[in-house]
Amino acid sequence: MSETYQPHAIEVKWQRKWDETKLYRSEVDWDKPKHYALTMLPYPSGDLHIGHWFAMTPSDARARWMRMKGYNVLFPMGFDAFGLPAEQAAISRNIHPWKWTYANIERMREQLRSMGAMFDWEREAISCTPEYYKWSEWFFKRFYEQGIAYRGSAMVNWSESLQTVLANEQVIDGKDERTGQPVVHKMMEQWFFAITKYADELLDFEGMDWPESIKIMQTNWIGRSEGARATFHTEIGKHPIEIYTTRPDTLWGATFMVLAPEHDLVDKITKPEQRAAVAEYIHETALETEIERMLEHREKTGVFTGAYAINPVNDERIPIWIADYVMITYGTGAIMAVPAHDQRDFEFARAHDLEVRVVIQPEAMAEPLTSDSMTEAYDGPGVMVNSDAMDGSLSTWRKGRKNPAINRVIDWLEATGKGEEAVNYRLRDWLISRQRYWGGPIPMMYDGDEIIPVPDEDLPVELPEDVDFMPTGRSPLTYHEPFFKVNDSVRRETDTLDTFMCSSWYQLRYLSPDCDTAPFDAEEAAYWLPVDVYTGGAEHAVMHLLYTRFFTKVLRDIGVYADAAAAMRRHGRDPEGAFDEPMTVLRNQGQVLGGERQGDFVLCSGRVVGERMQADRVEVVDWNQVPAGFDGIFGEIAHRTEDVLHVNMAGVTQFVEVLPDAGIIIPEIPGENNVNQLRHHLDIQRMSKSKGNVVNPDELVEKYGADVVRCYLMFNFDWQKGGPWNENNIKGPQGWLHDVWEIATAGPPSAEGDAAAERDIERKLHQTIAVINRGLKEFSFNTAIAEQMKFKNALKAALRDDCIGAEVWRGVMNQMIRLLAPFAPHIAEEMWLRLGWDYSVHSQPWPEYDAEKAREEMVDLVVMINGKPRETISVAVDIERERAQELALSSGAAQRSLGGKAPKRAIFIPGRNGTDPKVNIVV
RNA sequence: GCCUCCGUAGCUCAGGGGUAGAGCGCUCCCUUGGUAAGGGCGAGGUCAUGAGUUCAAAUCUCAUCGGAGGCUCCA
Numbered sequence: 001m002s003e004t005y006q007p008h009a010i011e012v013k014w015q016r017k018w019d020e021t022k023l024y025r026s027e028v029d030w031d032k033p034k035h036y037a038l039t040m041l042p043y044p045s046g047d048l049h050i051g052h053w054f055a056m057t058p059s060d061a062r063a064r065w066m067r068m069k070g071y072n073v074l075f076p077m078g079f080d081a082f083g084l085p086a087e088q089a090a091i092s093r094n095i096h097p098w099k100w101t102y103a104n105i106e107r108m109r110e111q112l113r114s115m116g117a118m119f120d121w122e123r124e125a126i127s128c129t130p131e132y133y134k135w136s137e138w139f140f141k142r143f144y145e146q147g148i149a150y151r152g153s154a155m156v157n158w159s160e161s162l163q164t165v166l167a168n169e170q171v172i173d174g175k176d177e178r179t180g181q182p183v184v185h186k187m188m189e190q191w192f193f194a195i196t197k198y199a200d201e202l203l204d205f206e207g208m209d210w211p212e213s214i215k216i217m218q219t220n221w222i223g224r225s226e227g228a229r230a231t232f233h234t235e236i237g238k239h240p241i242e243i244y245t246t247r248p249d250t251l252w253g254a255t256f257m258v259l260a261p262e263h264d265l266v267d268k269i270t271k272p273e274q275r276a277a278v279a280e281y282i283h284e285t286a287l288e289t290e291i292e293r294m295l296e297h298r299e300k301t302g303v304f305t306g307a308y309a310i311n312p313v314n315d316e317r318i319p320i321w322i323a324d325y326v327m328i329t330y331g332t333g334a335i336m337a338v339p340a341h342d343q344r345d346f347e348f349a350r351a352h353d354l355e356v357r358v359v360i361q362p363e364a365m366a367e368p369l370t371s372d373s374m375t376e377a378y379d380g381p382g383v384m385v386n387s388d389a390m391d392g393s394l395s396t397w398r399k400g401r402k403n404p405a406i407n408r409v410i411d412w413l414e415a416t417g418k419g420e421e422a423v424n425y426r427l428r429d430w431l432i433s434r435q436r437y438w439g440g441p442i443p444m445m446y447d448g449d450e451i452i453p454v455p456d457e458d459l460p461v462e463l464p465e466d467v468d469f470m471p472t473g474r475s476p477l478t479y480h481e482p483f484f485k486v487n488d489s490v491r492r493e494t495d496t497l498d499t500f501m502c503s504s505w506y507q508l509r510y511l512s513p514d515c516d517t518a519p520f521d522a523e524e525a526a527y528w529l530p531v532d533v534y535t536g537g538a539e540h541a542v543m544h545l546l547y548t549r550f551f552t553k554v555l556r557d558i559g560v561y562a563d564a565a566a567a568m569r570r571h572g573r574d575p576e577g578a579f580d581e582p583m584t585v586l587r588n589q590g591q592v593l594g595g596e597r598q599g600d601f602v603l604c605s606g607r608v609v610g611e612r613m614q615a616d617r618v619e620v621v622d623w624n625q626v627p628a629g630f631d632g633i634f635g636e637i638a639h640r641t642e643d644v645l646h647v648n649m650a651g652v653t654q655f656v657e658v659l660p661d662a663g664i665i666i667p668e669i670p671g672e673n674n675v676n677q678l679r680h681h682l683d684i685q686r687m688s689k690s691k692g693n694v695v696n697p698d699e700l701v702e703k704y705g706a707d708v709v710r711c712y713l714m715f716n717f718d719w720q721k722g723g724p725w726n727e728n729n730i731k732g733p734q735g736w737l738h739d740v741w742e743i744a745t746a747g748p749p750s751a752e753g754d755a756a757a758e759r760d761i762e763r764k765l766h767q768t769i770a771v772i773n774r775g776l777k778e779f780s781f782n783t784a785i786a787e788q789m790k791f792k793n794a795l796k797a798a799l800r801d802d803c804i805g806a807e808v809w810r811g812v813m814n815q816m817i818r819l820l821a822p823f824a825p826h827i828a829e830e831m832w833l834r835l836g837w838d839y840s841v842h843s844q845p846w847p848e849y850d851a852e853k854a855r856e857e858m859v860d861l862v863v864m865i866n867g868k869p870r871e872t873i874s875v876a877v878d879i880e881r882e883r884a885q886e887l888a889l890s891s892g893a894a895q896r897s898l899g900g901k902a903p904k905r906a907i908f909i910p911g912r913n914g915t916d917p918k919v920n921i922v923v
Numbered sequence: 924g925c926c927u928c929c930g931u932a933g934c935u936c937a938g939g940g941g942u943a944g945a946g947c948g949c950u951c952c953c954u955u956g957g958u959a960a961g962g963g964c965g966a967g968g969u970c971a972u973g974a975g976u977u978c979a980a981a982u983c984u985c986a987u988c989g990g991a992g993g994c995u996c997c998a
Contacts, residue, residue: 223994864979
């Protein structure tokens with residue numbers, strides 16, 4: 001009689017043993033193929049979330065699989081430990097960020113250990129340690145020397161409430177994600193990285209196995225466009241105004257110009273009589289929040305500067321306006337406005353009574369376009385008109401030089417010196433200064449206007465500890481004289497580095513976290529780089545994942561990998577291309593969401609009009625509490641679109657339109673309510689503390705054991721999609737592991753065994769290996785586990801029927817446990833030990849798939865009549881066409897439907913990889 | 924508005940031109956000395972909708988509807 005499966009005891013035992021025996025220590029071994037598996041490092045918030053488990057344990061399973069397949073696997077872990085929450089904790093709870101962060105890291109290390117992952121803790125790196133940020137600073141200096149890091153002014157997201165610049169990712173819907181306060185735009189002098197210099201190279205994903213969606217997002221984010229640059233002058237011949245356009249073929253239709261309100265020239269060209277109005281407008285736009293700017297269908301506002309420009313292509317005099325629909329951050333911050341062929345310009349022209357002139361005439365239109373008849377801009381193809389020598393050129397849908405009209409105009413612009421071909425990017429340089437304390441110091445000093453880098457030997461510039469955390473919203477460093485005052489004239493930079501800079505190179509620090517002579521050890525880098533598989537959330541698509549690619553390319557160009565390349569050559573490996581990209585394969589996991597929720601139960605009363613009720617009163621009541629005599633619609637809200645409720649009334653959906661002035665009564669929300677506050681069913685939502693639907697992994701491990709939780713996460717979701725949490729479903733994997741345990745610990749069966757049944761189990765085992773291999777390769781963990789469940793079911797049935805002898809049982813156990821090891825490492829290790837095999841199952845080779853053993857001998861030949869299956873005939877697996885057709889035609893089904901006549905045709909479809917052979921008889 | 928992905932059993936998901944699949948849940952039966960459990964049998968699907976291609980479409984194409992994510996005055 002076997003012991004029942006008790007996860008806790010065995011899990012803790014094995015975690016300890018793995019540590020003690022350094023089972024997962026990864027060391028350079030040039031004789032073995034390497035595999036660098038990496039999962040995005042967590043922020044030490046203090047509690048491991050179920051999302052971390054979901055991201056990390058499948059990656060761990062895959063890394064374990066690679067290891068068993070004979071690779072030398074590196075699977076490190078660390079912490080992205082700088083960031084605002086630590087500083088907030090310091091302000092609100094008076095705990096120093098160091099203390100808060102380190103305490104959290106301690107706690108999270110323990111939680112991470114409970115996963116049973118094969119992390120090599122000797123390679124742990126923590127970005128907020130001086131040993132780490134010394135090299136972040138060092139990189140900054142190298143970037144500065146190469147002109148990649150520079151100080152410049154730019155429009156930034158400024159939070160008035162926090163008195164700091166915010167990163168783009170911290171601005172959600174125009175509001176600061178922490179305080180919910182609106183964000184404004186402000187011109188500020190800051191440090192930047194010239195990521196735009198790498199825009200073209202970053203658009204090249206050659207050889208990268210990354211999700212298509214990420215490549216597309218990065219491509220869109222970089223936003224390369226092709227067109228032309230042209231220079232307009234003011235009518236007095238001064239002040240050249242550079243413009244960029246993707247439609248140089250519409251230059252002759254430019255009837256005015258617009259500058260962004262922040263444009264440098266605004267002040268210079270504005271005429272005295274317009275000065276007051278212009279100043280007023282600039283002031284208003286500066287106060288505008290991101291939210292206001294994002295409103296759809298905004299009225300196109302703007303002010304005339306009083307100045308005129310000369311259109312270089314036709315010498316026409318056109319007015320210069322300023323308007324906030326032109327962004328200082330895109331292109332040159334100034335445009336030529338062609339209202340006839342650009343919707344925004346059209347709206348502006350109509351709002352301010354400016355000329356609209358057609359210069360592209362569509363060919364296949366009944367009525368030619370005229371400015372009077374147009375109700376919107378026309379941006380389709382056509383023939384150039386009103387464009388002097390260019391008239392008649394054909395403009396197509398194509399962009400850039402591929403458009404004949406654009407091609408011709410660019411040639412002409414270049415020949416006449418009025419403009420030139422140009423490429424523009426939406427991508428902006430990376431703003432890396434933060435007005436915060438808890439970040440890597442920027443190793444720069446100022447003597448007046450002069451910028452002085454901190455000498456390398458003085459790195460790292462360390463963060464002072466004895467600072468006052470006052471809730472001023474400003475970095476304590478700006479008040480800390482010993483820090484910023486170098487001497488009477490030299491002042492140290494008090495801004496700190498964006499944390500994304502620290503996480504742009506952590507994959508390098510893992511290689512040698514203790515190295516103090518260089519950011520990483522060349523020999524280690526030569527062996528392990530690049531990262532072979534990187535897993536993490538898609539939310540980092542255009543931030544972290546773009547930055548780290550950029551970083552890698554800069555390091556390559558400034559020679560940081562030179563020693564590593566030399567080491568590779570020494571070991572006979574070609575360094576060509578090894579340092580161009582940080583990660584070869586990328587996969588994103590989805591998100592585990594909160595479970596579904598019941599909708600409100602409502603009583604609706606009003607008038608019934610046709611199919612639906614127009615309700616003037618909706619009351620939320622206790623579930624199923626319908627007062628006697630109520631004759632309206634009642635039930636659960638299944639769905640809501642705008643103000644139409646889909647009410648599930650005893651299984652029938654009733655539609656209720658809630659009138660705008662309807663009374664809505666929700667007992668737990670006193671006062672006036674509106675239709676948006678009604679809750680509908682099936683609302684799958686993010687987990688958050690405020691919603692009370694957070695799943696705590698520690699409790700789950702306590703309840704079910706780590707192996708069950710791992711398997712549940714891998715089995716119950718499509719990993720790349722995620723989905724709603726449903727703890728009921730954990731019973732599936734739980735039952736599976738219990739059964740496997742039962743089978744393994746029950747000891748060998750006493751039965752004789754049946755050769756056919758044993759052969760069948762062997763066949764199923766090999767078929768299972770094939771599916772697991774494919775599942776792991778393709779990150780389809782759920783299918784890999786489902787197949788093992790099926791195998792267990794088959795094995796269990798065979799054992800029950802006393803078909804399996806001891807010897808076969810032992811062989812099957814040996815392979816089955818190895819197959820299970822990557823998914824449920826603890827239970828596999830324990831069963832392996834109990835069956836008397838040597839430590840450790842994780843050091844065993846992965847079971848070899850044998851196609852011969854997986855092969856079926858007999859299969860069902862499917863007889864189809866006109867494509868519909870009618871009958872099956874058991875045949876040999878390698879049946880030939882002629883024999884199959886013969887058999888099919890003589891089958892009962894065929895005889896019946898043919899009725900003595902000859903078939904039109906009989907199509908044989910050989911069975912391949914698991915499908916049965918078929919013959920389709922067309923009658 | 925634009926781009927990407929997705930609609931298969933009650934739920935979560937495989938499959939992907941050739942017989943509709945898994946786990947959970949559910950029905951019924953057995954066990955009640957593995958018991959906040961175990962075993963067995965079974966039901967359940969117009970593969971979102973409509974058209975096209977094909978001997979054959981859940982699968983390929985197009986359109987429509989619905990869902991998720993990203994970008995968004997990008998000149």
